[in-house]
Amino acid sequence: MEKLLEVKNLKTYFYSERGVVKAADDVSFYVNKGETLGIVGESGCGKSITSMSIARLVETPPGKYVGGEILLNGEDMLKVSDERIRQIRGNDISYIFQEPMTSLNPVFKIGRQISESLMLHRGMSQKEAYKESIKMLELVKIPNPERVVDDYPFALSGGMRQRAMIAMALACEPKLLVADEPTTALDVTIQAQVLDLMNELKEKIDASIMFITHDLGVISEMCDRVMVMYAGKVVEVATTEDIFKNPRHPYTIGLIASKPDMSTKSSRLHVIPGNVPDLNNLPAGCPFSTRCSHVMDKCKTAFPEEVVLDGQHRIACYLYTEGGSKQ
Numbered sequence: 001m002e003k004l005l006e007v008k009n010l011k012t013y014f015y016s017e018r019g020v021v022k023a024a025d026d027v028s029f030y031v032n033k034g035e036t037l038g039i040v041g042e043s044g045c046g047k048s049i050t051s052m053s054i055a056r057l058v059e060t061p062p063g064k065y066v067g068g069e070i071l072l073n074g075e076d077m078l079k080v081s082d083e084r085i086r087q088i089r090g091n092d093i094s095y096i097f098q099e100p101m102t103s104l105n106p107v108f109k110i111g112r113q114i115s116e117s118l119m120l121h122r123g124m125s126q127k128e129a130y131k132e133s134i135k136m137l138e139l140v141k142i143p144n145p146e147r148v149v150d151d152y153p154f155a156l157s158g159g160m161r162q163r164a165m166i167a168m169a170l171a172c173e174p175k176l177l178v179a180d181e182p183t184t185a186l187d188v189t190i191q192a193q194v195l196d197l198m199n200e201l202k203e204k205i206d207a208s209i210m211f212i213t214h215d216l217g218v219i220s221e222m223c224d225r226v227m228v229m230y231a232g233k234v235v236e237v238a239t240t241e242d243i244f245k246n247p248r249h250p251y252t253i254g255l256i257a258s259k260p261d262m263s264t265k266s267s268r269l270h271v272i273p274g275n276v277p278d279l280n281n282l283p284a285g286c287p288f289s290t291r292c293s294h295v296m297d298k299c300k301t302a303f304p305e306e307v308v309l310d311g312q313h314r315i316a317c318y319l320y321t322e323g324g325s326k327q
């Protein structure tokens with residue numbers, strides 16, 4: 001497997017009067033070519049900031065890339081010039097957000113927005129780009145693409161707008177597609193269609209995907225591997241199959257248990273007691289220690305060294321380090 005993206009010890013912090021927020025704190029992971037990596041974790045744990053750091057989209061200040069490397073095909077995104085990073089944003093990395101209007105410009109027709117990307121990144125003439133825009137809209141299964149190409153974004157329904165945004169994100173044939181809660185705002189049927197579509201298009205252009213979601217059902221359908229984050233830290237990484245069959249970190253176990261169980265028709269959600277701590281005011285040691293039912297004294301001293309089990313299952317928890325009860 002060839003790595004497309006390799007993030008090593010990324011630290012993206014925010015500096016404010018209230019203190020330092022370590023939104024991504026020593027985050028390391030990779031994404032193979034053609035692979036979909038899921039990122040899960042409760043609200044505020046650093047999923048978006050980690051993914052936005054990759055194309056340097058975090059607002060600086062108040063944010064700052066304090067350390068680490070973000071290697072895309074070996075080139076460090078944190079070191080390249082502003083001009084180069086702009087080039088990469090249009091050519092190599094595309095983002096899809098929950099709210100399509102953050103990417104679509106309300107005052108330009110859909111076709112023009114897709115065309116611009118095609119002209120800029122694939123060197124097409126205006127005429128070619130217009131024709132290709134219709135094809136892209138067709139590809140994302142928008143009905144009447146010849147008409148929609150001349151529509152403004154507000155004329156489309158939420159689901160159709162999301163498709164238009166996907167068409168735009170894929171127009172440059174990116175190597176990496178970052179999807180940040182891309183279907184959360186859509187109803188279940190449309191969500192399923194959009195997910196199918198993303199998988200189909202991914203195969204077609206052989207892209208890698210980073211898929212951020214709260215929804216473990218979506219993870220199990222979309223992702224090859226999963227990274228679990230908590231309070232700016234990576235706490236577990238494993239294949240999707242492993243994460244569901246054999247979750248190891250108490251936080252992951254809690255997250256998976258909090259998924260409603262369809263088989264027992266129990267509608268009661270198991271919720272992990274307590275809240276994500278304030279990132280301004282983290283406890284010493286493991287940030288999950290305040291909610292963990294297995295908490296030990298050493299958990300409150302320092303964040304645990306990562307342990308790798310079965311060759312690829314990464315866990316940051318003292319239960320698995322030397323002397324831990326699961327060792």
Ligand SMILES: Nc1ncnc2c1ncn2[C@@H]1O[C@H](COP(=O)(O)OP(=O)(O)OP(=O)(O)O)[C@@H](O)[C@H]1O
Nearest residue numbers: 014021023042043044045046047048049050062279
């Ligand atoms: N501009 C900012 N200034 C200060 N802190 C920020 C800023 N943007 C984000 N943060 C903080 O960084 C942390 C991580 O935020 P992030 O948006 O990555 O969370 P998330 O995991 O994507 O959450 P959600 O699931 O709600 O989208 C949060 O504690 C947030 O408050």
Ligand SMILES: [Mg+2]
Nearest residue numbers: 047048049180
């Ligand atoms: Mg987010």
